[in-house]
Amino acid sequence: MSDSAKLSHTAALILQTVDHGCSYGFDIMDETGLPSGTVYPALRRMEKEGWIASQWEAEKKALAQQRPVRKYYRVTRTGAQVLEQSQRRYPLLGKLSQKSRR
Amino acid sequence: MPDEPKQPWVVSVSQTLVRAAAPLVPAGQRDDWLREWHAEIWHRWQFLFHTGEWKAREQWLLLRNALGSFADGAWLLASQETVRSRISGIARSPFTCLAALALILLTIAAMSSGLQATRGMLFSQMPNKSGNLTFIWLHHYLGGGDKGLPGDVVPAWHQGSKSLSGVAGVVIRHDHVSFNGRIPSDDPLVVTASPSLFNVLGVKAERGKFPPETGIVLNHRAWVNLTNSRANIIGSEMKIGSQSYHVSAVLPGSFEFLSHQPTVYLIDRLTYLDKAFVVARVKPGVSEDKLRKELVRIAADVTYYYNLQGQMRFATWREALLTPLYSFGPATLLASLFAWLAFRGSFKQMKRAFEPENRRAAVRRLSFFIAKTGLGLACVFVGCLEWSRSESSVLLASRDPGSGPLLLWLYVLGTMGVLFWSAADQRARCRVCLRLMAFPVRIGCPGCLLLDWSGTELFCSEGHGLLHVPLMAPSWDEDADRWVSLDDSWKGLFAHDK
Numbered sequence: 157m158s159d160s161a162k163l164s165h166t167a168a169l170i171l172q173t174v175d176h177g178c179s180y181g182f183d184i185m186d187e188t189g190l191p192s193g194t195v196y197p198a199l200r201r202m203e204k205e206g207w208i209a210s211q212w213e214a215e216k217k218a219l220a221q222q223r224p225v226r227k228y229y230r231v232t233r234t235g236a237q238v239l240e241q242s243q244r245r246y247p248l249l250g251k252l253s254q255k256s257r258r
Numbered sequence: 259m260p261d262e263p264k265q266p267w268v269v270s271v272s273q274t275l276v277r278a279a280a281p282l283v284p285a286g287q288r289d290d291w292l293r294e295w296h297a298e299i300w301h302r303w304q305f306l307f308h309t310g311e312w313k314a315r316e317q318w319l320l321l322r323n324a325l326g327s328f329a330d331g332a333w334l335l336a337s338q339e340t341v342r343s344r345i346s347g348i349a350r351s352p353f354t355c356l357a358a359l360a361l362i363l364l365t366i367a368a369m370s371s372g373l374q375a376t377r378g379m380l381f382s383q384m385p386n387k388s389g390n391l392t393f394i395w396l397h398h399y400l401g402g403g404d405k406g407l408p409g410d411v412v413p414a415w416h417q418g419s420k421s422l423s424g425v426a427g428v429v430i431r432h433d434h435v436s437f438n439g440r441i442p443s444d445d446p447l448v449v450t451a452s453p454s455l456f457n458v459l460g461v462k463a464e465r466g467k468f469p470p471e472t473g474i475v476l477n478h479r480a481w482v483n484l485t486n487s488r489a490n491i492i493g494s495e496m497k498i499g500s501q502s503y504h505v506s507a508v509l510p511g512s513f514e515f516l517s518h519q520p521t522v523y524l525i526d527r528l529t530y531l532d533k534a535f536v537v538a539r540v541k542p543g544v545s546e547d548k549l550r551k552e553l554v555r556i557a558a559d560v561t562y563y564y565n566l567q568g569q570m571r572f573a574t575w576r577e578a579l580l581t582p583l584y585s586f587g588p589a590t591l592l593a594s595l596f597a598w599l600a601f602r603g604s605f606k607q608m609k610r611a612f613e614p615e616n617r618r619a620a621v622r623r624l625s626f627f628i629a630k631t632g633l634g635l636a637c638v639f640v641g642c643l644e645w646s647r648s649e650s651s652v653l654l655a656s657r658d659p660g661s662g663p664l665l666l667w668l669y670v671l672g673t674m675g676v677l678f679w680s681a682a683d684q685r686a687r688c689r690v691c692l693r694l695m696a697f698p699v700r701i702g703c704p705g706c707l708l709l710d711w712s713g714t715e716l717f718c719s720e721g722h723g724l725l726h727v728p729l730m731a732p733s734w735d736e737d738a739d740r741w742v743s744l745d746d747s748w749k750g751l752f753a754h755d756k
Contacts, residue, residue, distance in 0.1 A: 192326025
């Protein structure tokens with residue numbers, strides 16, 4: 157897939173982190189150690205490319221807990237394919253993925 | 259659930275930062291964007307507060323991450339189609355090209371302490387004294403660059419010459435210098451010179467006296483940098499390599515010779531093993547030919563194996579200093595010749611361009627070409643000079659990497675690069691608005707060159723015309739690049755860009 161060629165190691169790491177269940181921007185920063193100025197633009201770009209999709213959580217739930225609603229991200233089917241390609245391209249990323257799954 | 263904590267100032271500042279970055283975000287996305295950032299900051303604070311981790315380090319990190327909203331906003335702004343096309347329009351504009359070249363020039367000036375070498379070359383003054391200050395060095399028949407003369411010819415010329423009123427030899431190198439156990443991070447320039455050097459140059463010491471035999475003379479910058487401007491420096495010990503010497507004199511701040519860097523002059527007798535660069539005062543009215551004959555004869559008398567005939571080079575102080583200026587002219591001429599050969603077809607088209615109906619546009623194009631090339635050449639001249647002469651001010655037969663052919667080669671390559679780029683850039687610009695052409699489209703089949711036209715078509719983003727650039731052009735076809743003007747009927751197609 158030609159898309160994977162455009163994915164840098166950092167972007168692939170972010171995509172993998174979202175795939176592992178970190179759905180919010182600040183959680184991704186915690187997990188990857190990357191600053192917000194890197195994580196958010198990467199998320200915007202990946203969303204534009206269709207590799208991840210964003211959604212606001214249910215407002216009812218947030219209101220009940222008296223807190224603002226959060227936007228969460230999830231990996232799309234295309235994104236999963238791009239991630240698979242990237243893990244082959246960056247073998248250490250793939251190993252990291254296996255480790256964190258264990 | 260614990261009591262709701264009062265919102266701390268760090269959270270308020272973080273949210274203010276996000277609000278400050280919000281104008282960068284396109285209006286349609288702004289509300290959602292603000293909501294997301296505010297929610298993330300709020301949740302981060304709540305999470306840390308309830309887990310007991312709300313500490314100074316985490317607060318600082320939250321502030322830092324809030325600053326990231328500017329990068330996020332800027333990315334969203336730059337990813338907009340209208341902004342991107344405006345940025346690309348600015349990048350293609352002729353004014354951007356000129357501004358970029360001016361910026362390069364300013365950067366060179368800033369990186370070279372305000373064009374130190376260029377100023378040194380143009381405004382450097384030596385103390386006035388009768389006779390011409392002249393440099394003499396050796397350039398072998400078989401090439402191999404400039405070299406010094408055997409050190410023992412210096413006293414022989416001093417005693418035997420009737421054409422010289424003074425002569426001294428200098429050997430230049432970098433060496434370890436230490437003063438009071440302090441060793442500077444970079445080895446300074448050490449110039450081993452005959453005792454008569456400062457007499458030949460006609461300079462007086464600011465402090466102390468010049469040594470008649472052996473001793474050290476510091477230039478003003480070396481005195482400041484190596485000894486911290488120590489007042490009672492005269493008579494102090496200074497080490498060059500493993501040998502100790504006494505400091506005898508300090509030169510005035512206005513004096514500059516060979517280099518504007520901190521320089522330590524080691525006054526000592528030169529031997530035949532030293533390859534010395536000679537500085538001499540030639541008496542008024544002595545021709546170079548007469549001087550050459552006399553010096554060769556004396557050198558041959560001293561040691562029969564010195565065959566200096568035809569190998570000695572002479573340059574006056576001013577000539578040596580202005581060598582970069584003299585070598586830039588021929589380098590530019592040579593580069594212009596190559597550029598003319600490569601682009602002579604385009605030059606022939608200039609005749610047509612200057613026909614009365616096109617004259618105004620042609621003058622604009624020519625003015626832009628001259629300004630662009632002039633600025634580019636200025637960048638090459640100043641850049642090469644500042645880089646190669648960062649140490650030494652004059653052309654020397656020394657270890658100075660900027661001496662002789664290197665600078666000339668830099669100039670030839672640099673000017674060729676500028677002229678070729680300038681001509682190619684000019685060709686790739688719109689004939690009307692001078693913007694760089696865009697939207698390249700490959701036309702035709704490269705394998706069918708004999709049957710059909712194959713190449714690239716470029717459009718002016720303002721809709722003034724299109725340029726055909728063939729994949730291969732026969733050498734006899736001077737109109738290989740074809741410019742096709744687009745009339746008003748095409749304007750609608752480009753309306754969205756306005």
